[in-house]
Amino acid sequence: MDSHNLAELLKRSLGEVRLRLIQLVLDEATQRNLPLYIVGGAVRDLALERPVNDFDLTAEGDAIVLARALSKKHGGGVTAHTKFGTAKWFLPQDLKADHDTLDLISARSETYQYPAALPTVASGTIAEDLRRRDFSINAMALRLDGTHFGELRDDFHGMDDLQKGIVRVLHPRSFLDDPTRMYRAVRYEGRYAFKIAEETLALIPEARPFVEKLSAQRIRHELDLILDEPNAVSMLKRLDELDLLSCIHPALADFDRSNLAHLQSDDPALQTRNSRWALWLMHLSDQDIELINERLHFTAELLKILRSVALFETNLPTLRGLKPSEAVIILESYSIKALEVISAALPEGEIKNTLNQYLSEWWHVKPKTTGHDLKKRGIPPGPKYNEILRRLRAAWLDGEVKTEEEEKELLNNLLR
Numbered sequence: 009m010d011s012h013n014l015a016e017l018l019k020r021s022l023g024e025v026r027l028r029l030i031q032l033v034l035d036e037a038t039q040r041n042l043p044l045y046i047v048g049g050a051v052r053d054l055a056l057e058r059p060v061n062d063f064d065l066t067a068e069g070d071a072i073v074l075a076r077a078l079s080k081k082h083g084g085g086v087t088a089h090t091k092f093g094t095a096k097w098f099l100p101q102d103l104k105a106d107h108d109t110l111d112l113i114s115a116r117s118e119t120y121q122y123p124a125a126l127p128t129v130a131s132g133t134i135a136e137d138l139r140r141r142d143f144s145i146n147a148m149a150l151r152l153d154g155t156h157f158g159e160l161r162d163d164f165h166g167m168d169d170l171q172k173g174i175v176r177v178l179h180p181r182s183f184l185d186d187p188t189r190m191y192r193a194v195r196y197e198g199r200y201a202f203k204i205a206e207e208t209l210a211l212i213p214e215a216r217p218f219v220e221k222l223s224a225q226r227i228r229h230e231l232d233l234i235l236d237e238p239n240a241v242s243m244l245k246r247l248d249e250l251d252l253l254s255c256i257h258p259a260l261a262d263f264d265r266s267n268l269a270h271l272q273s274d275d276p277a278l279q280t281r282n283s284r285w286a287l288w289l290m291h292l293s294d295q296d297i298e299l300i301n302e303r304l305h306f307t308a309e310l311l312k313i314l315r316s317v318a319l320f321e322t323n324l325p326t327l328r329g330l331k332p333s334e335a336v337i338i339l340e341s342y343s344i345k346a347l348e349v350i351s352a353a354l355p356e357g358e359i360k361n362t363l364n365q366y367l368s369e370w371w372h373v374k375p376k377t378t379g380h381d382l383k384k385r386g387i388p389p390g391p392k393y394n395e396i397l398r399r400l401r402a403a404w405l406d407g408e409v410k411t412e413e414e415e416k417e418l419l420n421n422l423l424r
């Protein structure tokens with residue numbers, strides 16, 4: 009695609025307010041002779057004619073000074089990270105549209121002291137900023153200031169690779185520097201139906217052992233991003249094919265009994281990240297979940313769901329042939345999110361029906377009588393309250409009472 013077309017596409021993809029905002033930044037940068045670019049994923053998606061949701065602006069120079077000048081002239085506030093040369097402009101009311109902030113980044117170089125290390129960052133040229141990136145398709149910059157508007161910087165032939173549908177690293181040490189890039193490569197390959205270049209694939213075996221050196225947070229983040237993709241199932245299978253799951257934990261690669269196919273369902277209950285993790289791992293034992301958690305450090309909320317789901321399989325048979333009130337006693341100990349996932353993955357049958365009834369009706373059933381009513385009737389507060397209220401709830405659940413009158417009658421009997 010012609011690069012001027014890219015810049016025009018960018019303008020057209022922006023709403024009126026966002027466009028006015030970008031114009032203000034461009035004017036300021038032009039006045040200061042500061043080259044200003046959009047870089048990376050936004051350029052890639054423009055060239056693919058995909059929607060560009062958000063982007064940063066990269067200045068070849070000091071982005072913090074630029075952000076401060078803008079906020080002084082037009083209002084709003086700035087927070088800055090001097091170590092990284094980045095600034096966030098909290099926009100004044102009239103420049104906010106669907107975003108409250110704009111990120112302004114200084115071009116920088118990154119170097120790695122040893123495999124899988126965090127990079128050493130220094131300010132740099134736009135050429136250096138492109139060189140630090142993961143793939144050629146993510147290493148293009150579109151210049152926006154002054155007369156340079158629409159110039160494309162494509163040092164690594166990213167546009168060619170986009171056209172050919174190839175994911176290619178920029179140099180042979182790329183995966184050693186940052187092994188998360190192997191997971192990113194699979195994500196872009198799967199998302200755009202591209203192919204990872206042969207020479208890039210050939211670099212995986214040497215870098216794979218260094219996955220172990222990545223922090224829990226870094227590796228989990230990549231898996232989170234993969235699970236967020238509509239195409240997650242084929243990406244996970246591709247990761248497995250490249251032995252990139254078993255090197256995190258062997259149980260992650262055990263697909264035989266897994267419920268991965270449900271990741272393709274459009275059931276809204278299965279669209280959250282936590283549900284998708286639970287579907288992936290629900291066939292594993294609680295010991296496996298604990299071991300994987302030692303490596304990935306799940307959030308407390310996700311861990312609770314995963315533990316719940318892992319235990320459920322053992323308890324499945326105990327749910328057969330129960331009265332609703334008996335089933336509720338068992339199901340109450342599980343998180344609702346876990347039950348939604350389990351229900352979606354279960355085949356049609358008695359247990360799935362029980363779960364669905366619990367989720368749609370039973371869970372919400374409460375007696376009309378409250379602790380306050382019991383107090384008014386002169387019963388001294390204590391464990392007895394809970395016992396009576398549970399008994400009334402069970403009566404509603406099992407159809408023993410159907411009206412408020414009948415509940416009152418049962419309560420009178422219980423109190424007698």
Ligand code: ATP
Pocket residue numbers: 047048049050140141142143146147186188189
């Ligand atoms: P996505 O659509 O997946 O969000 P994106 O390109 O916007 O794609 P980000 O993770 O937001 O992805 O990263 C922005 C840019 O930063 C990328 O396009 C890439 O150029 C660079 N980048 C991100 N992660 C890495 C990495 N691990 N190594 C090198 N460059 C990276």
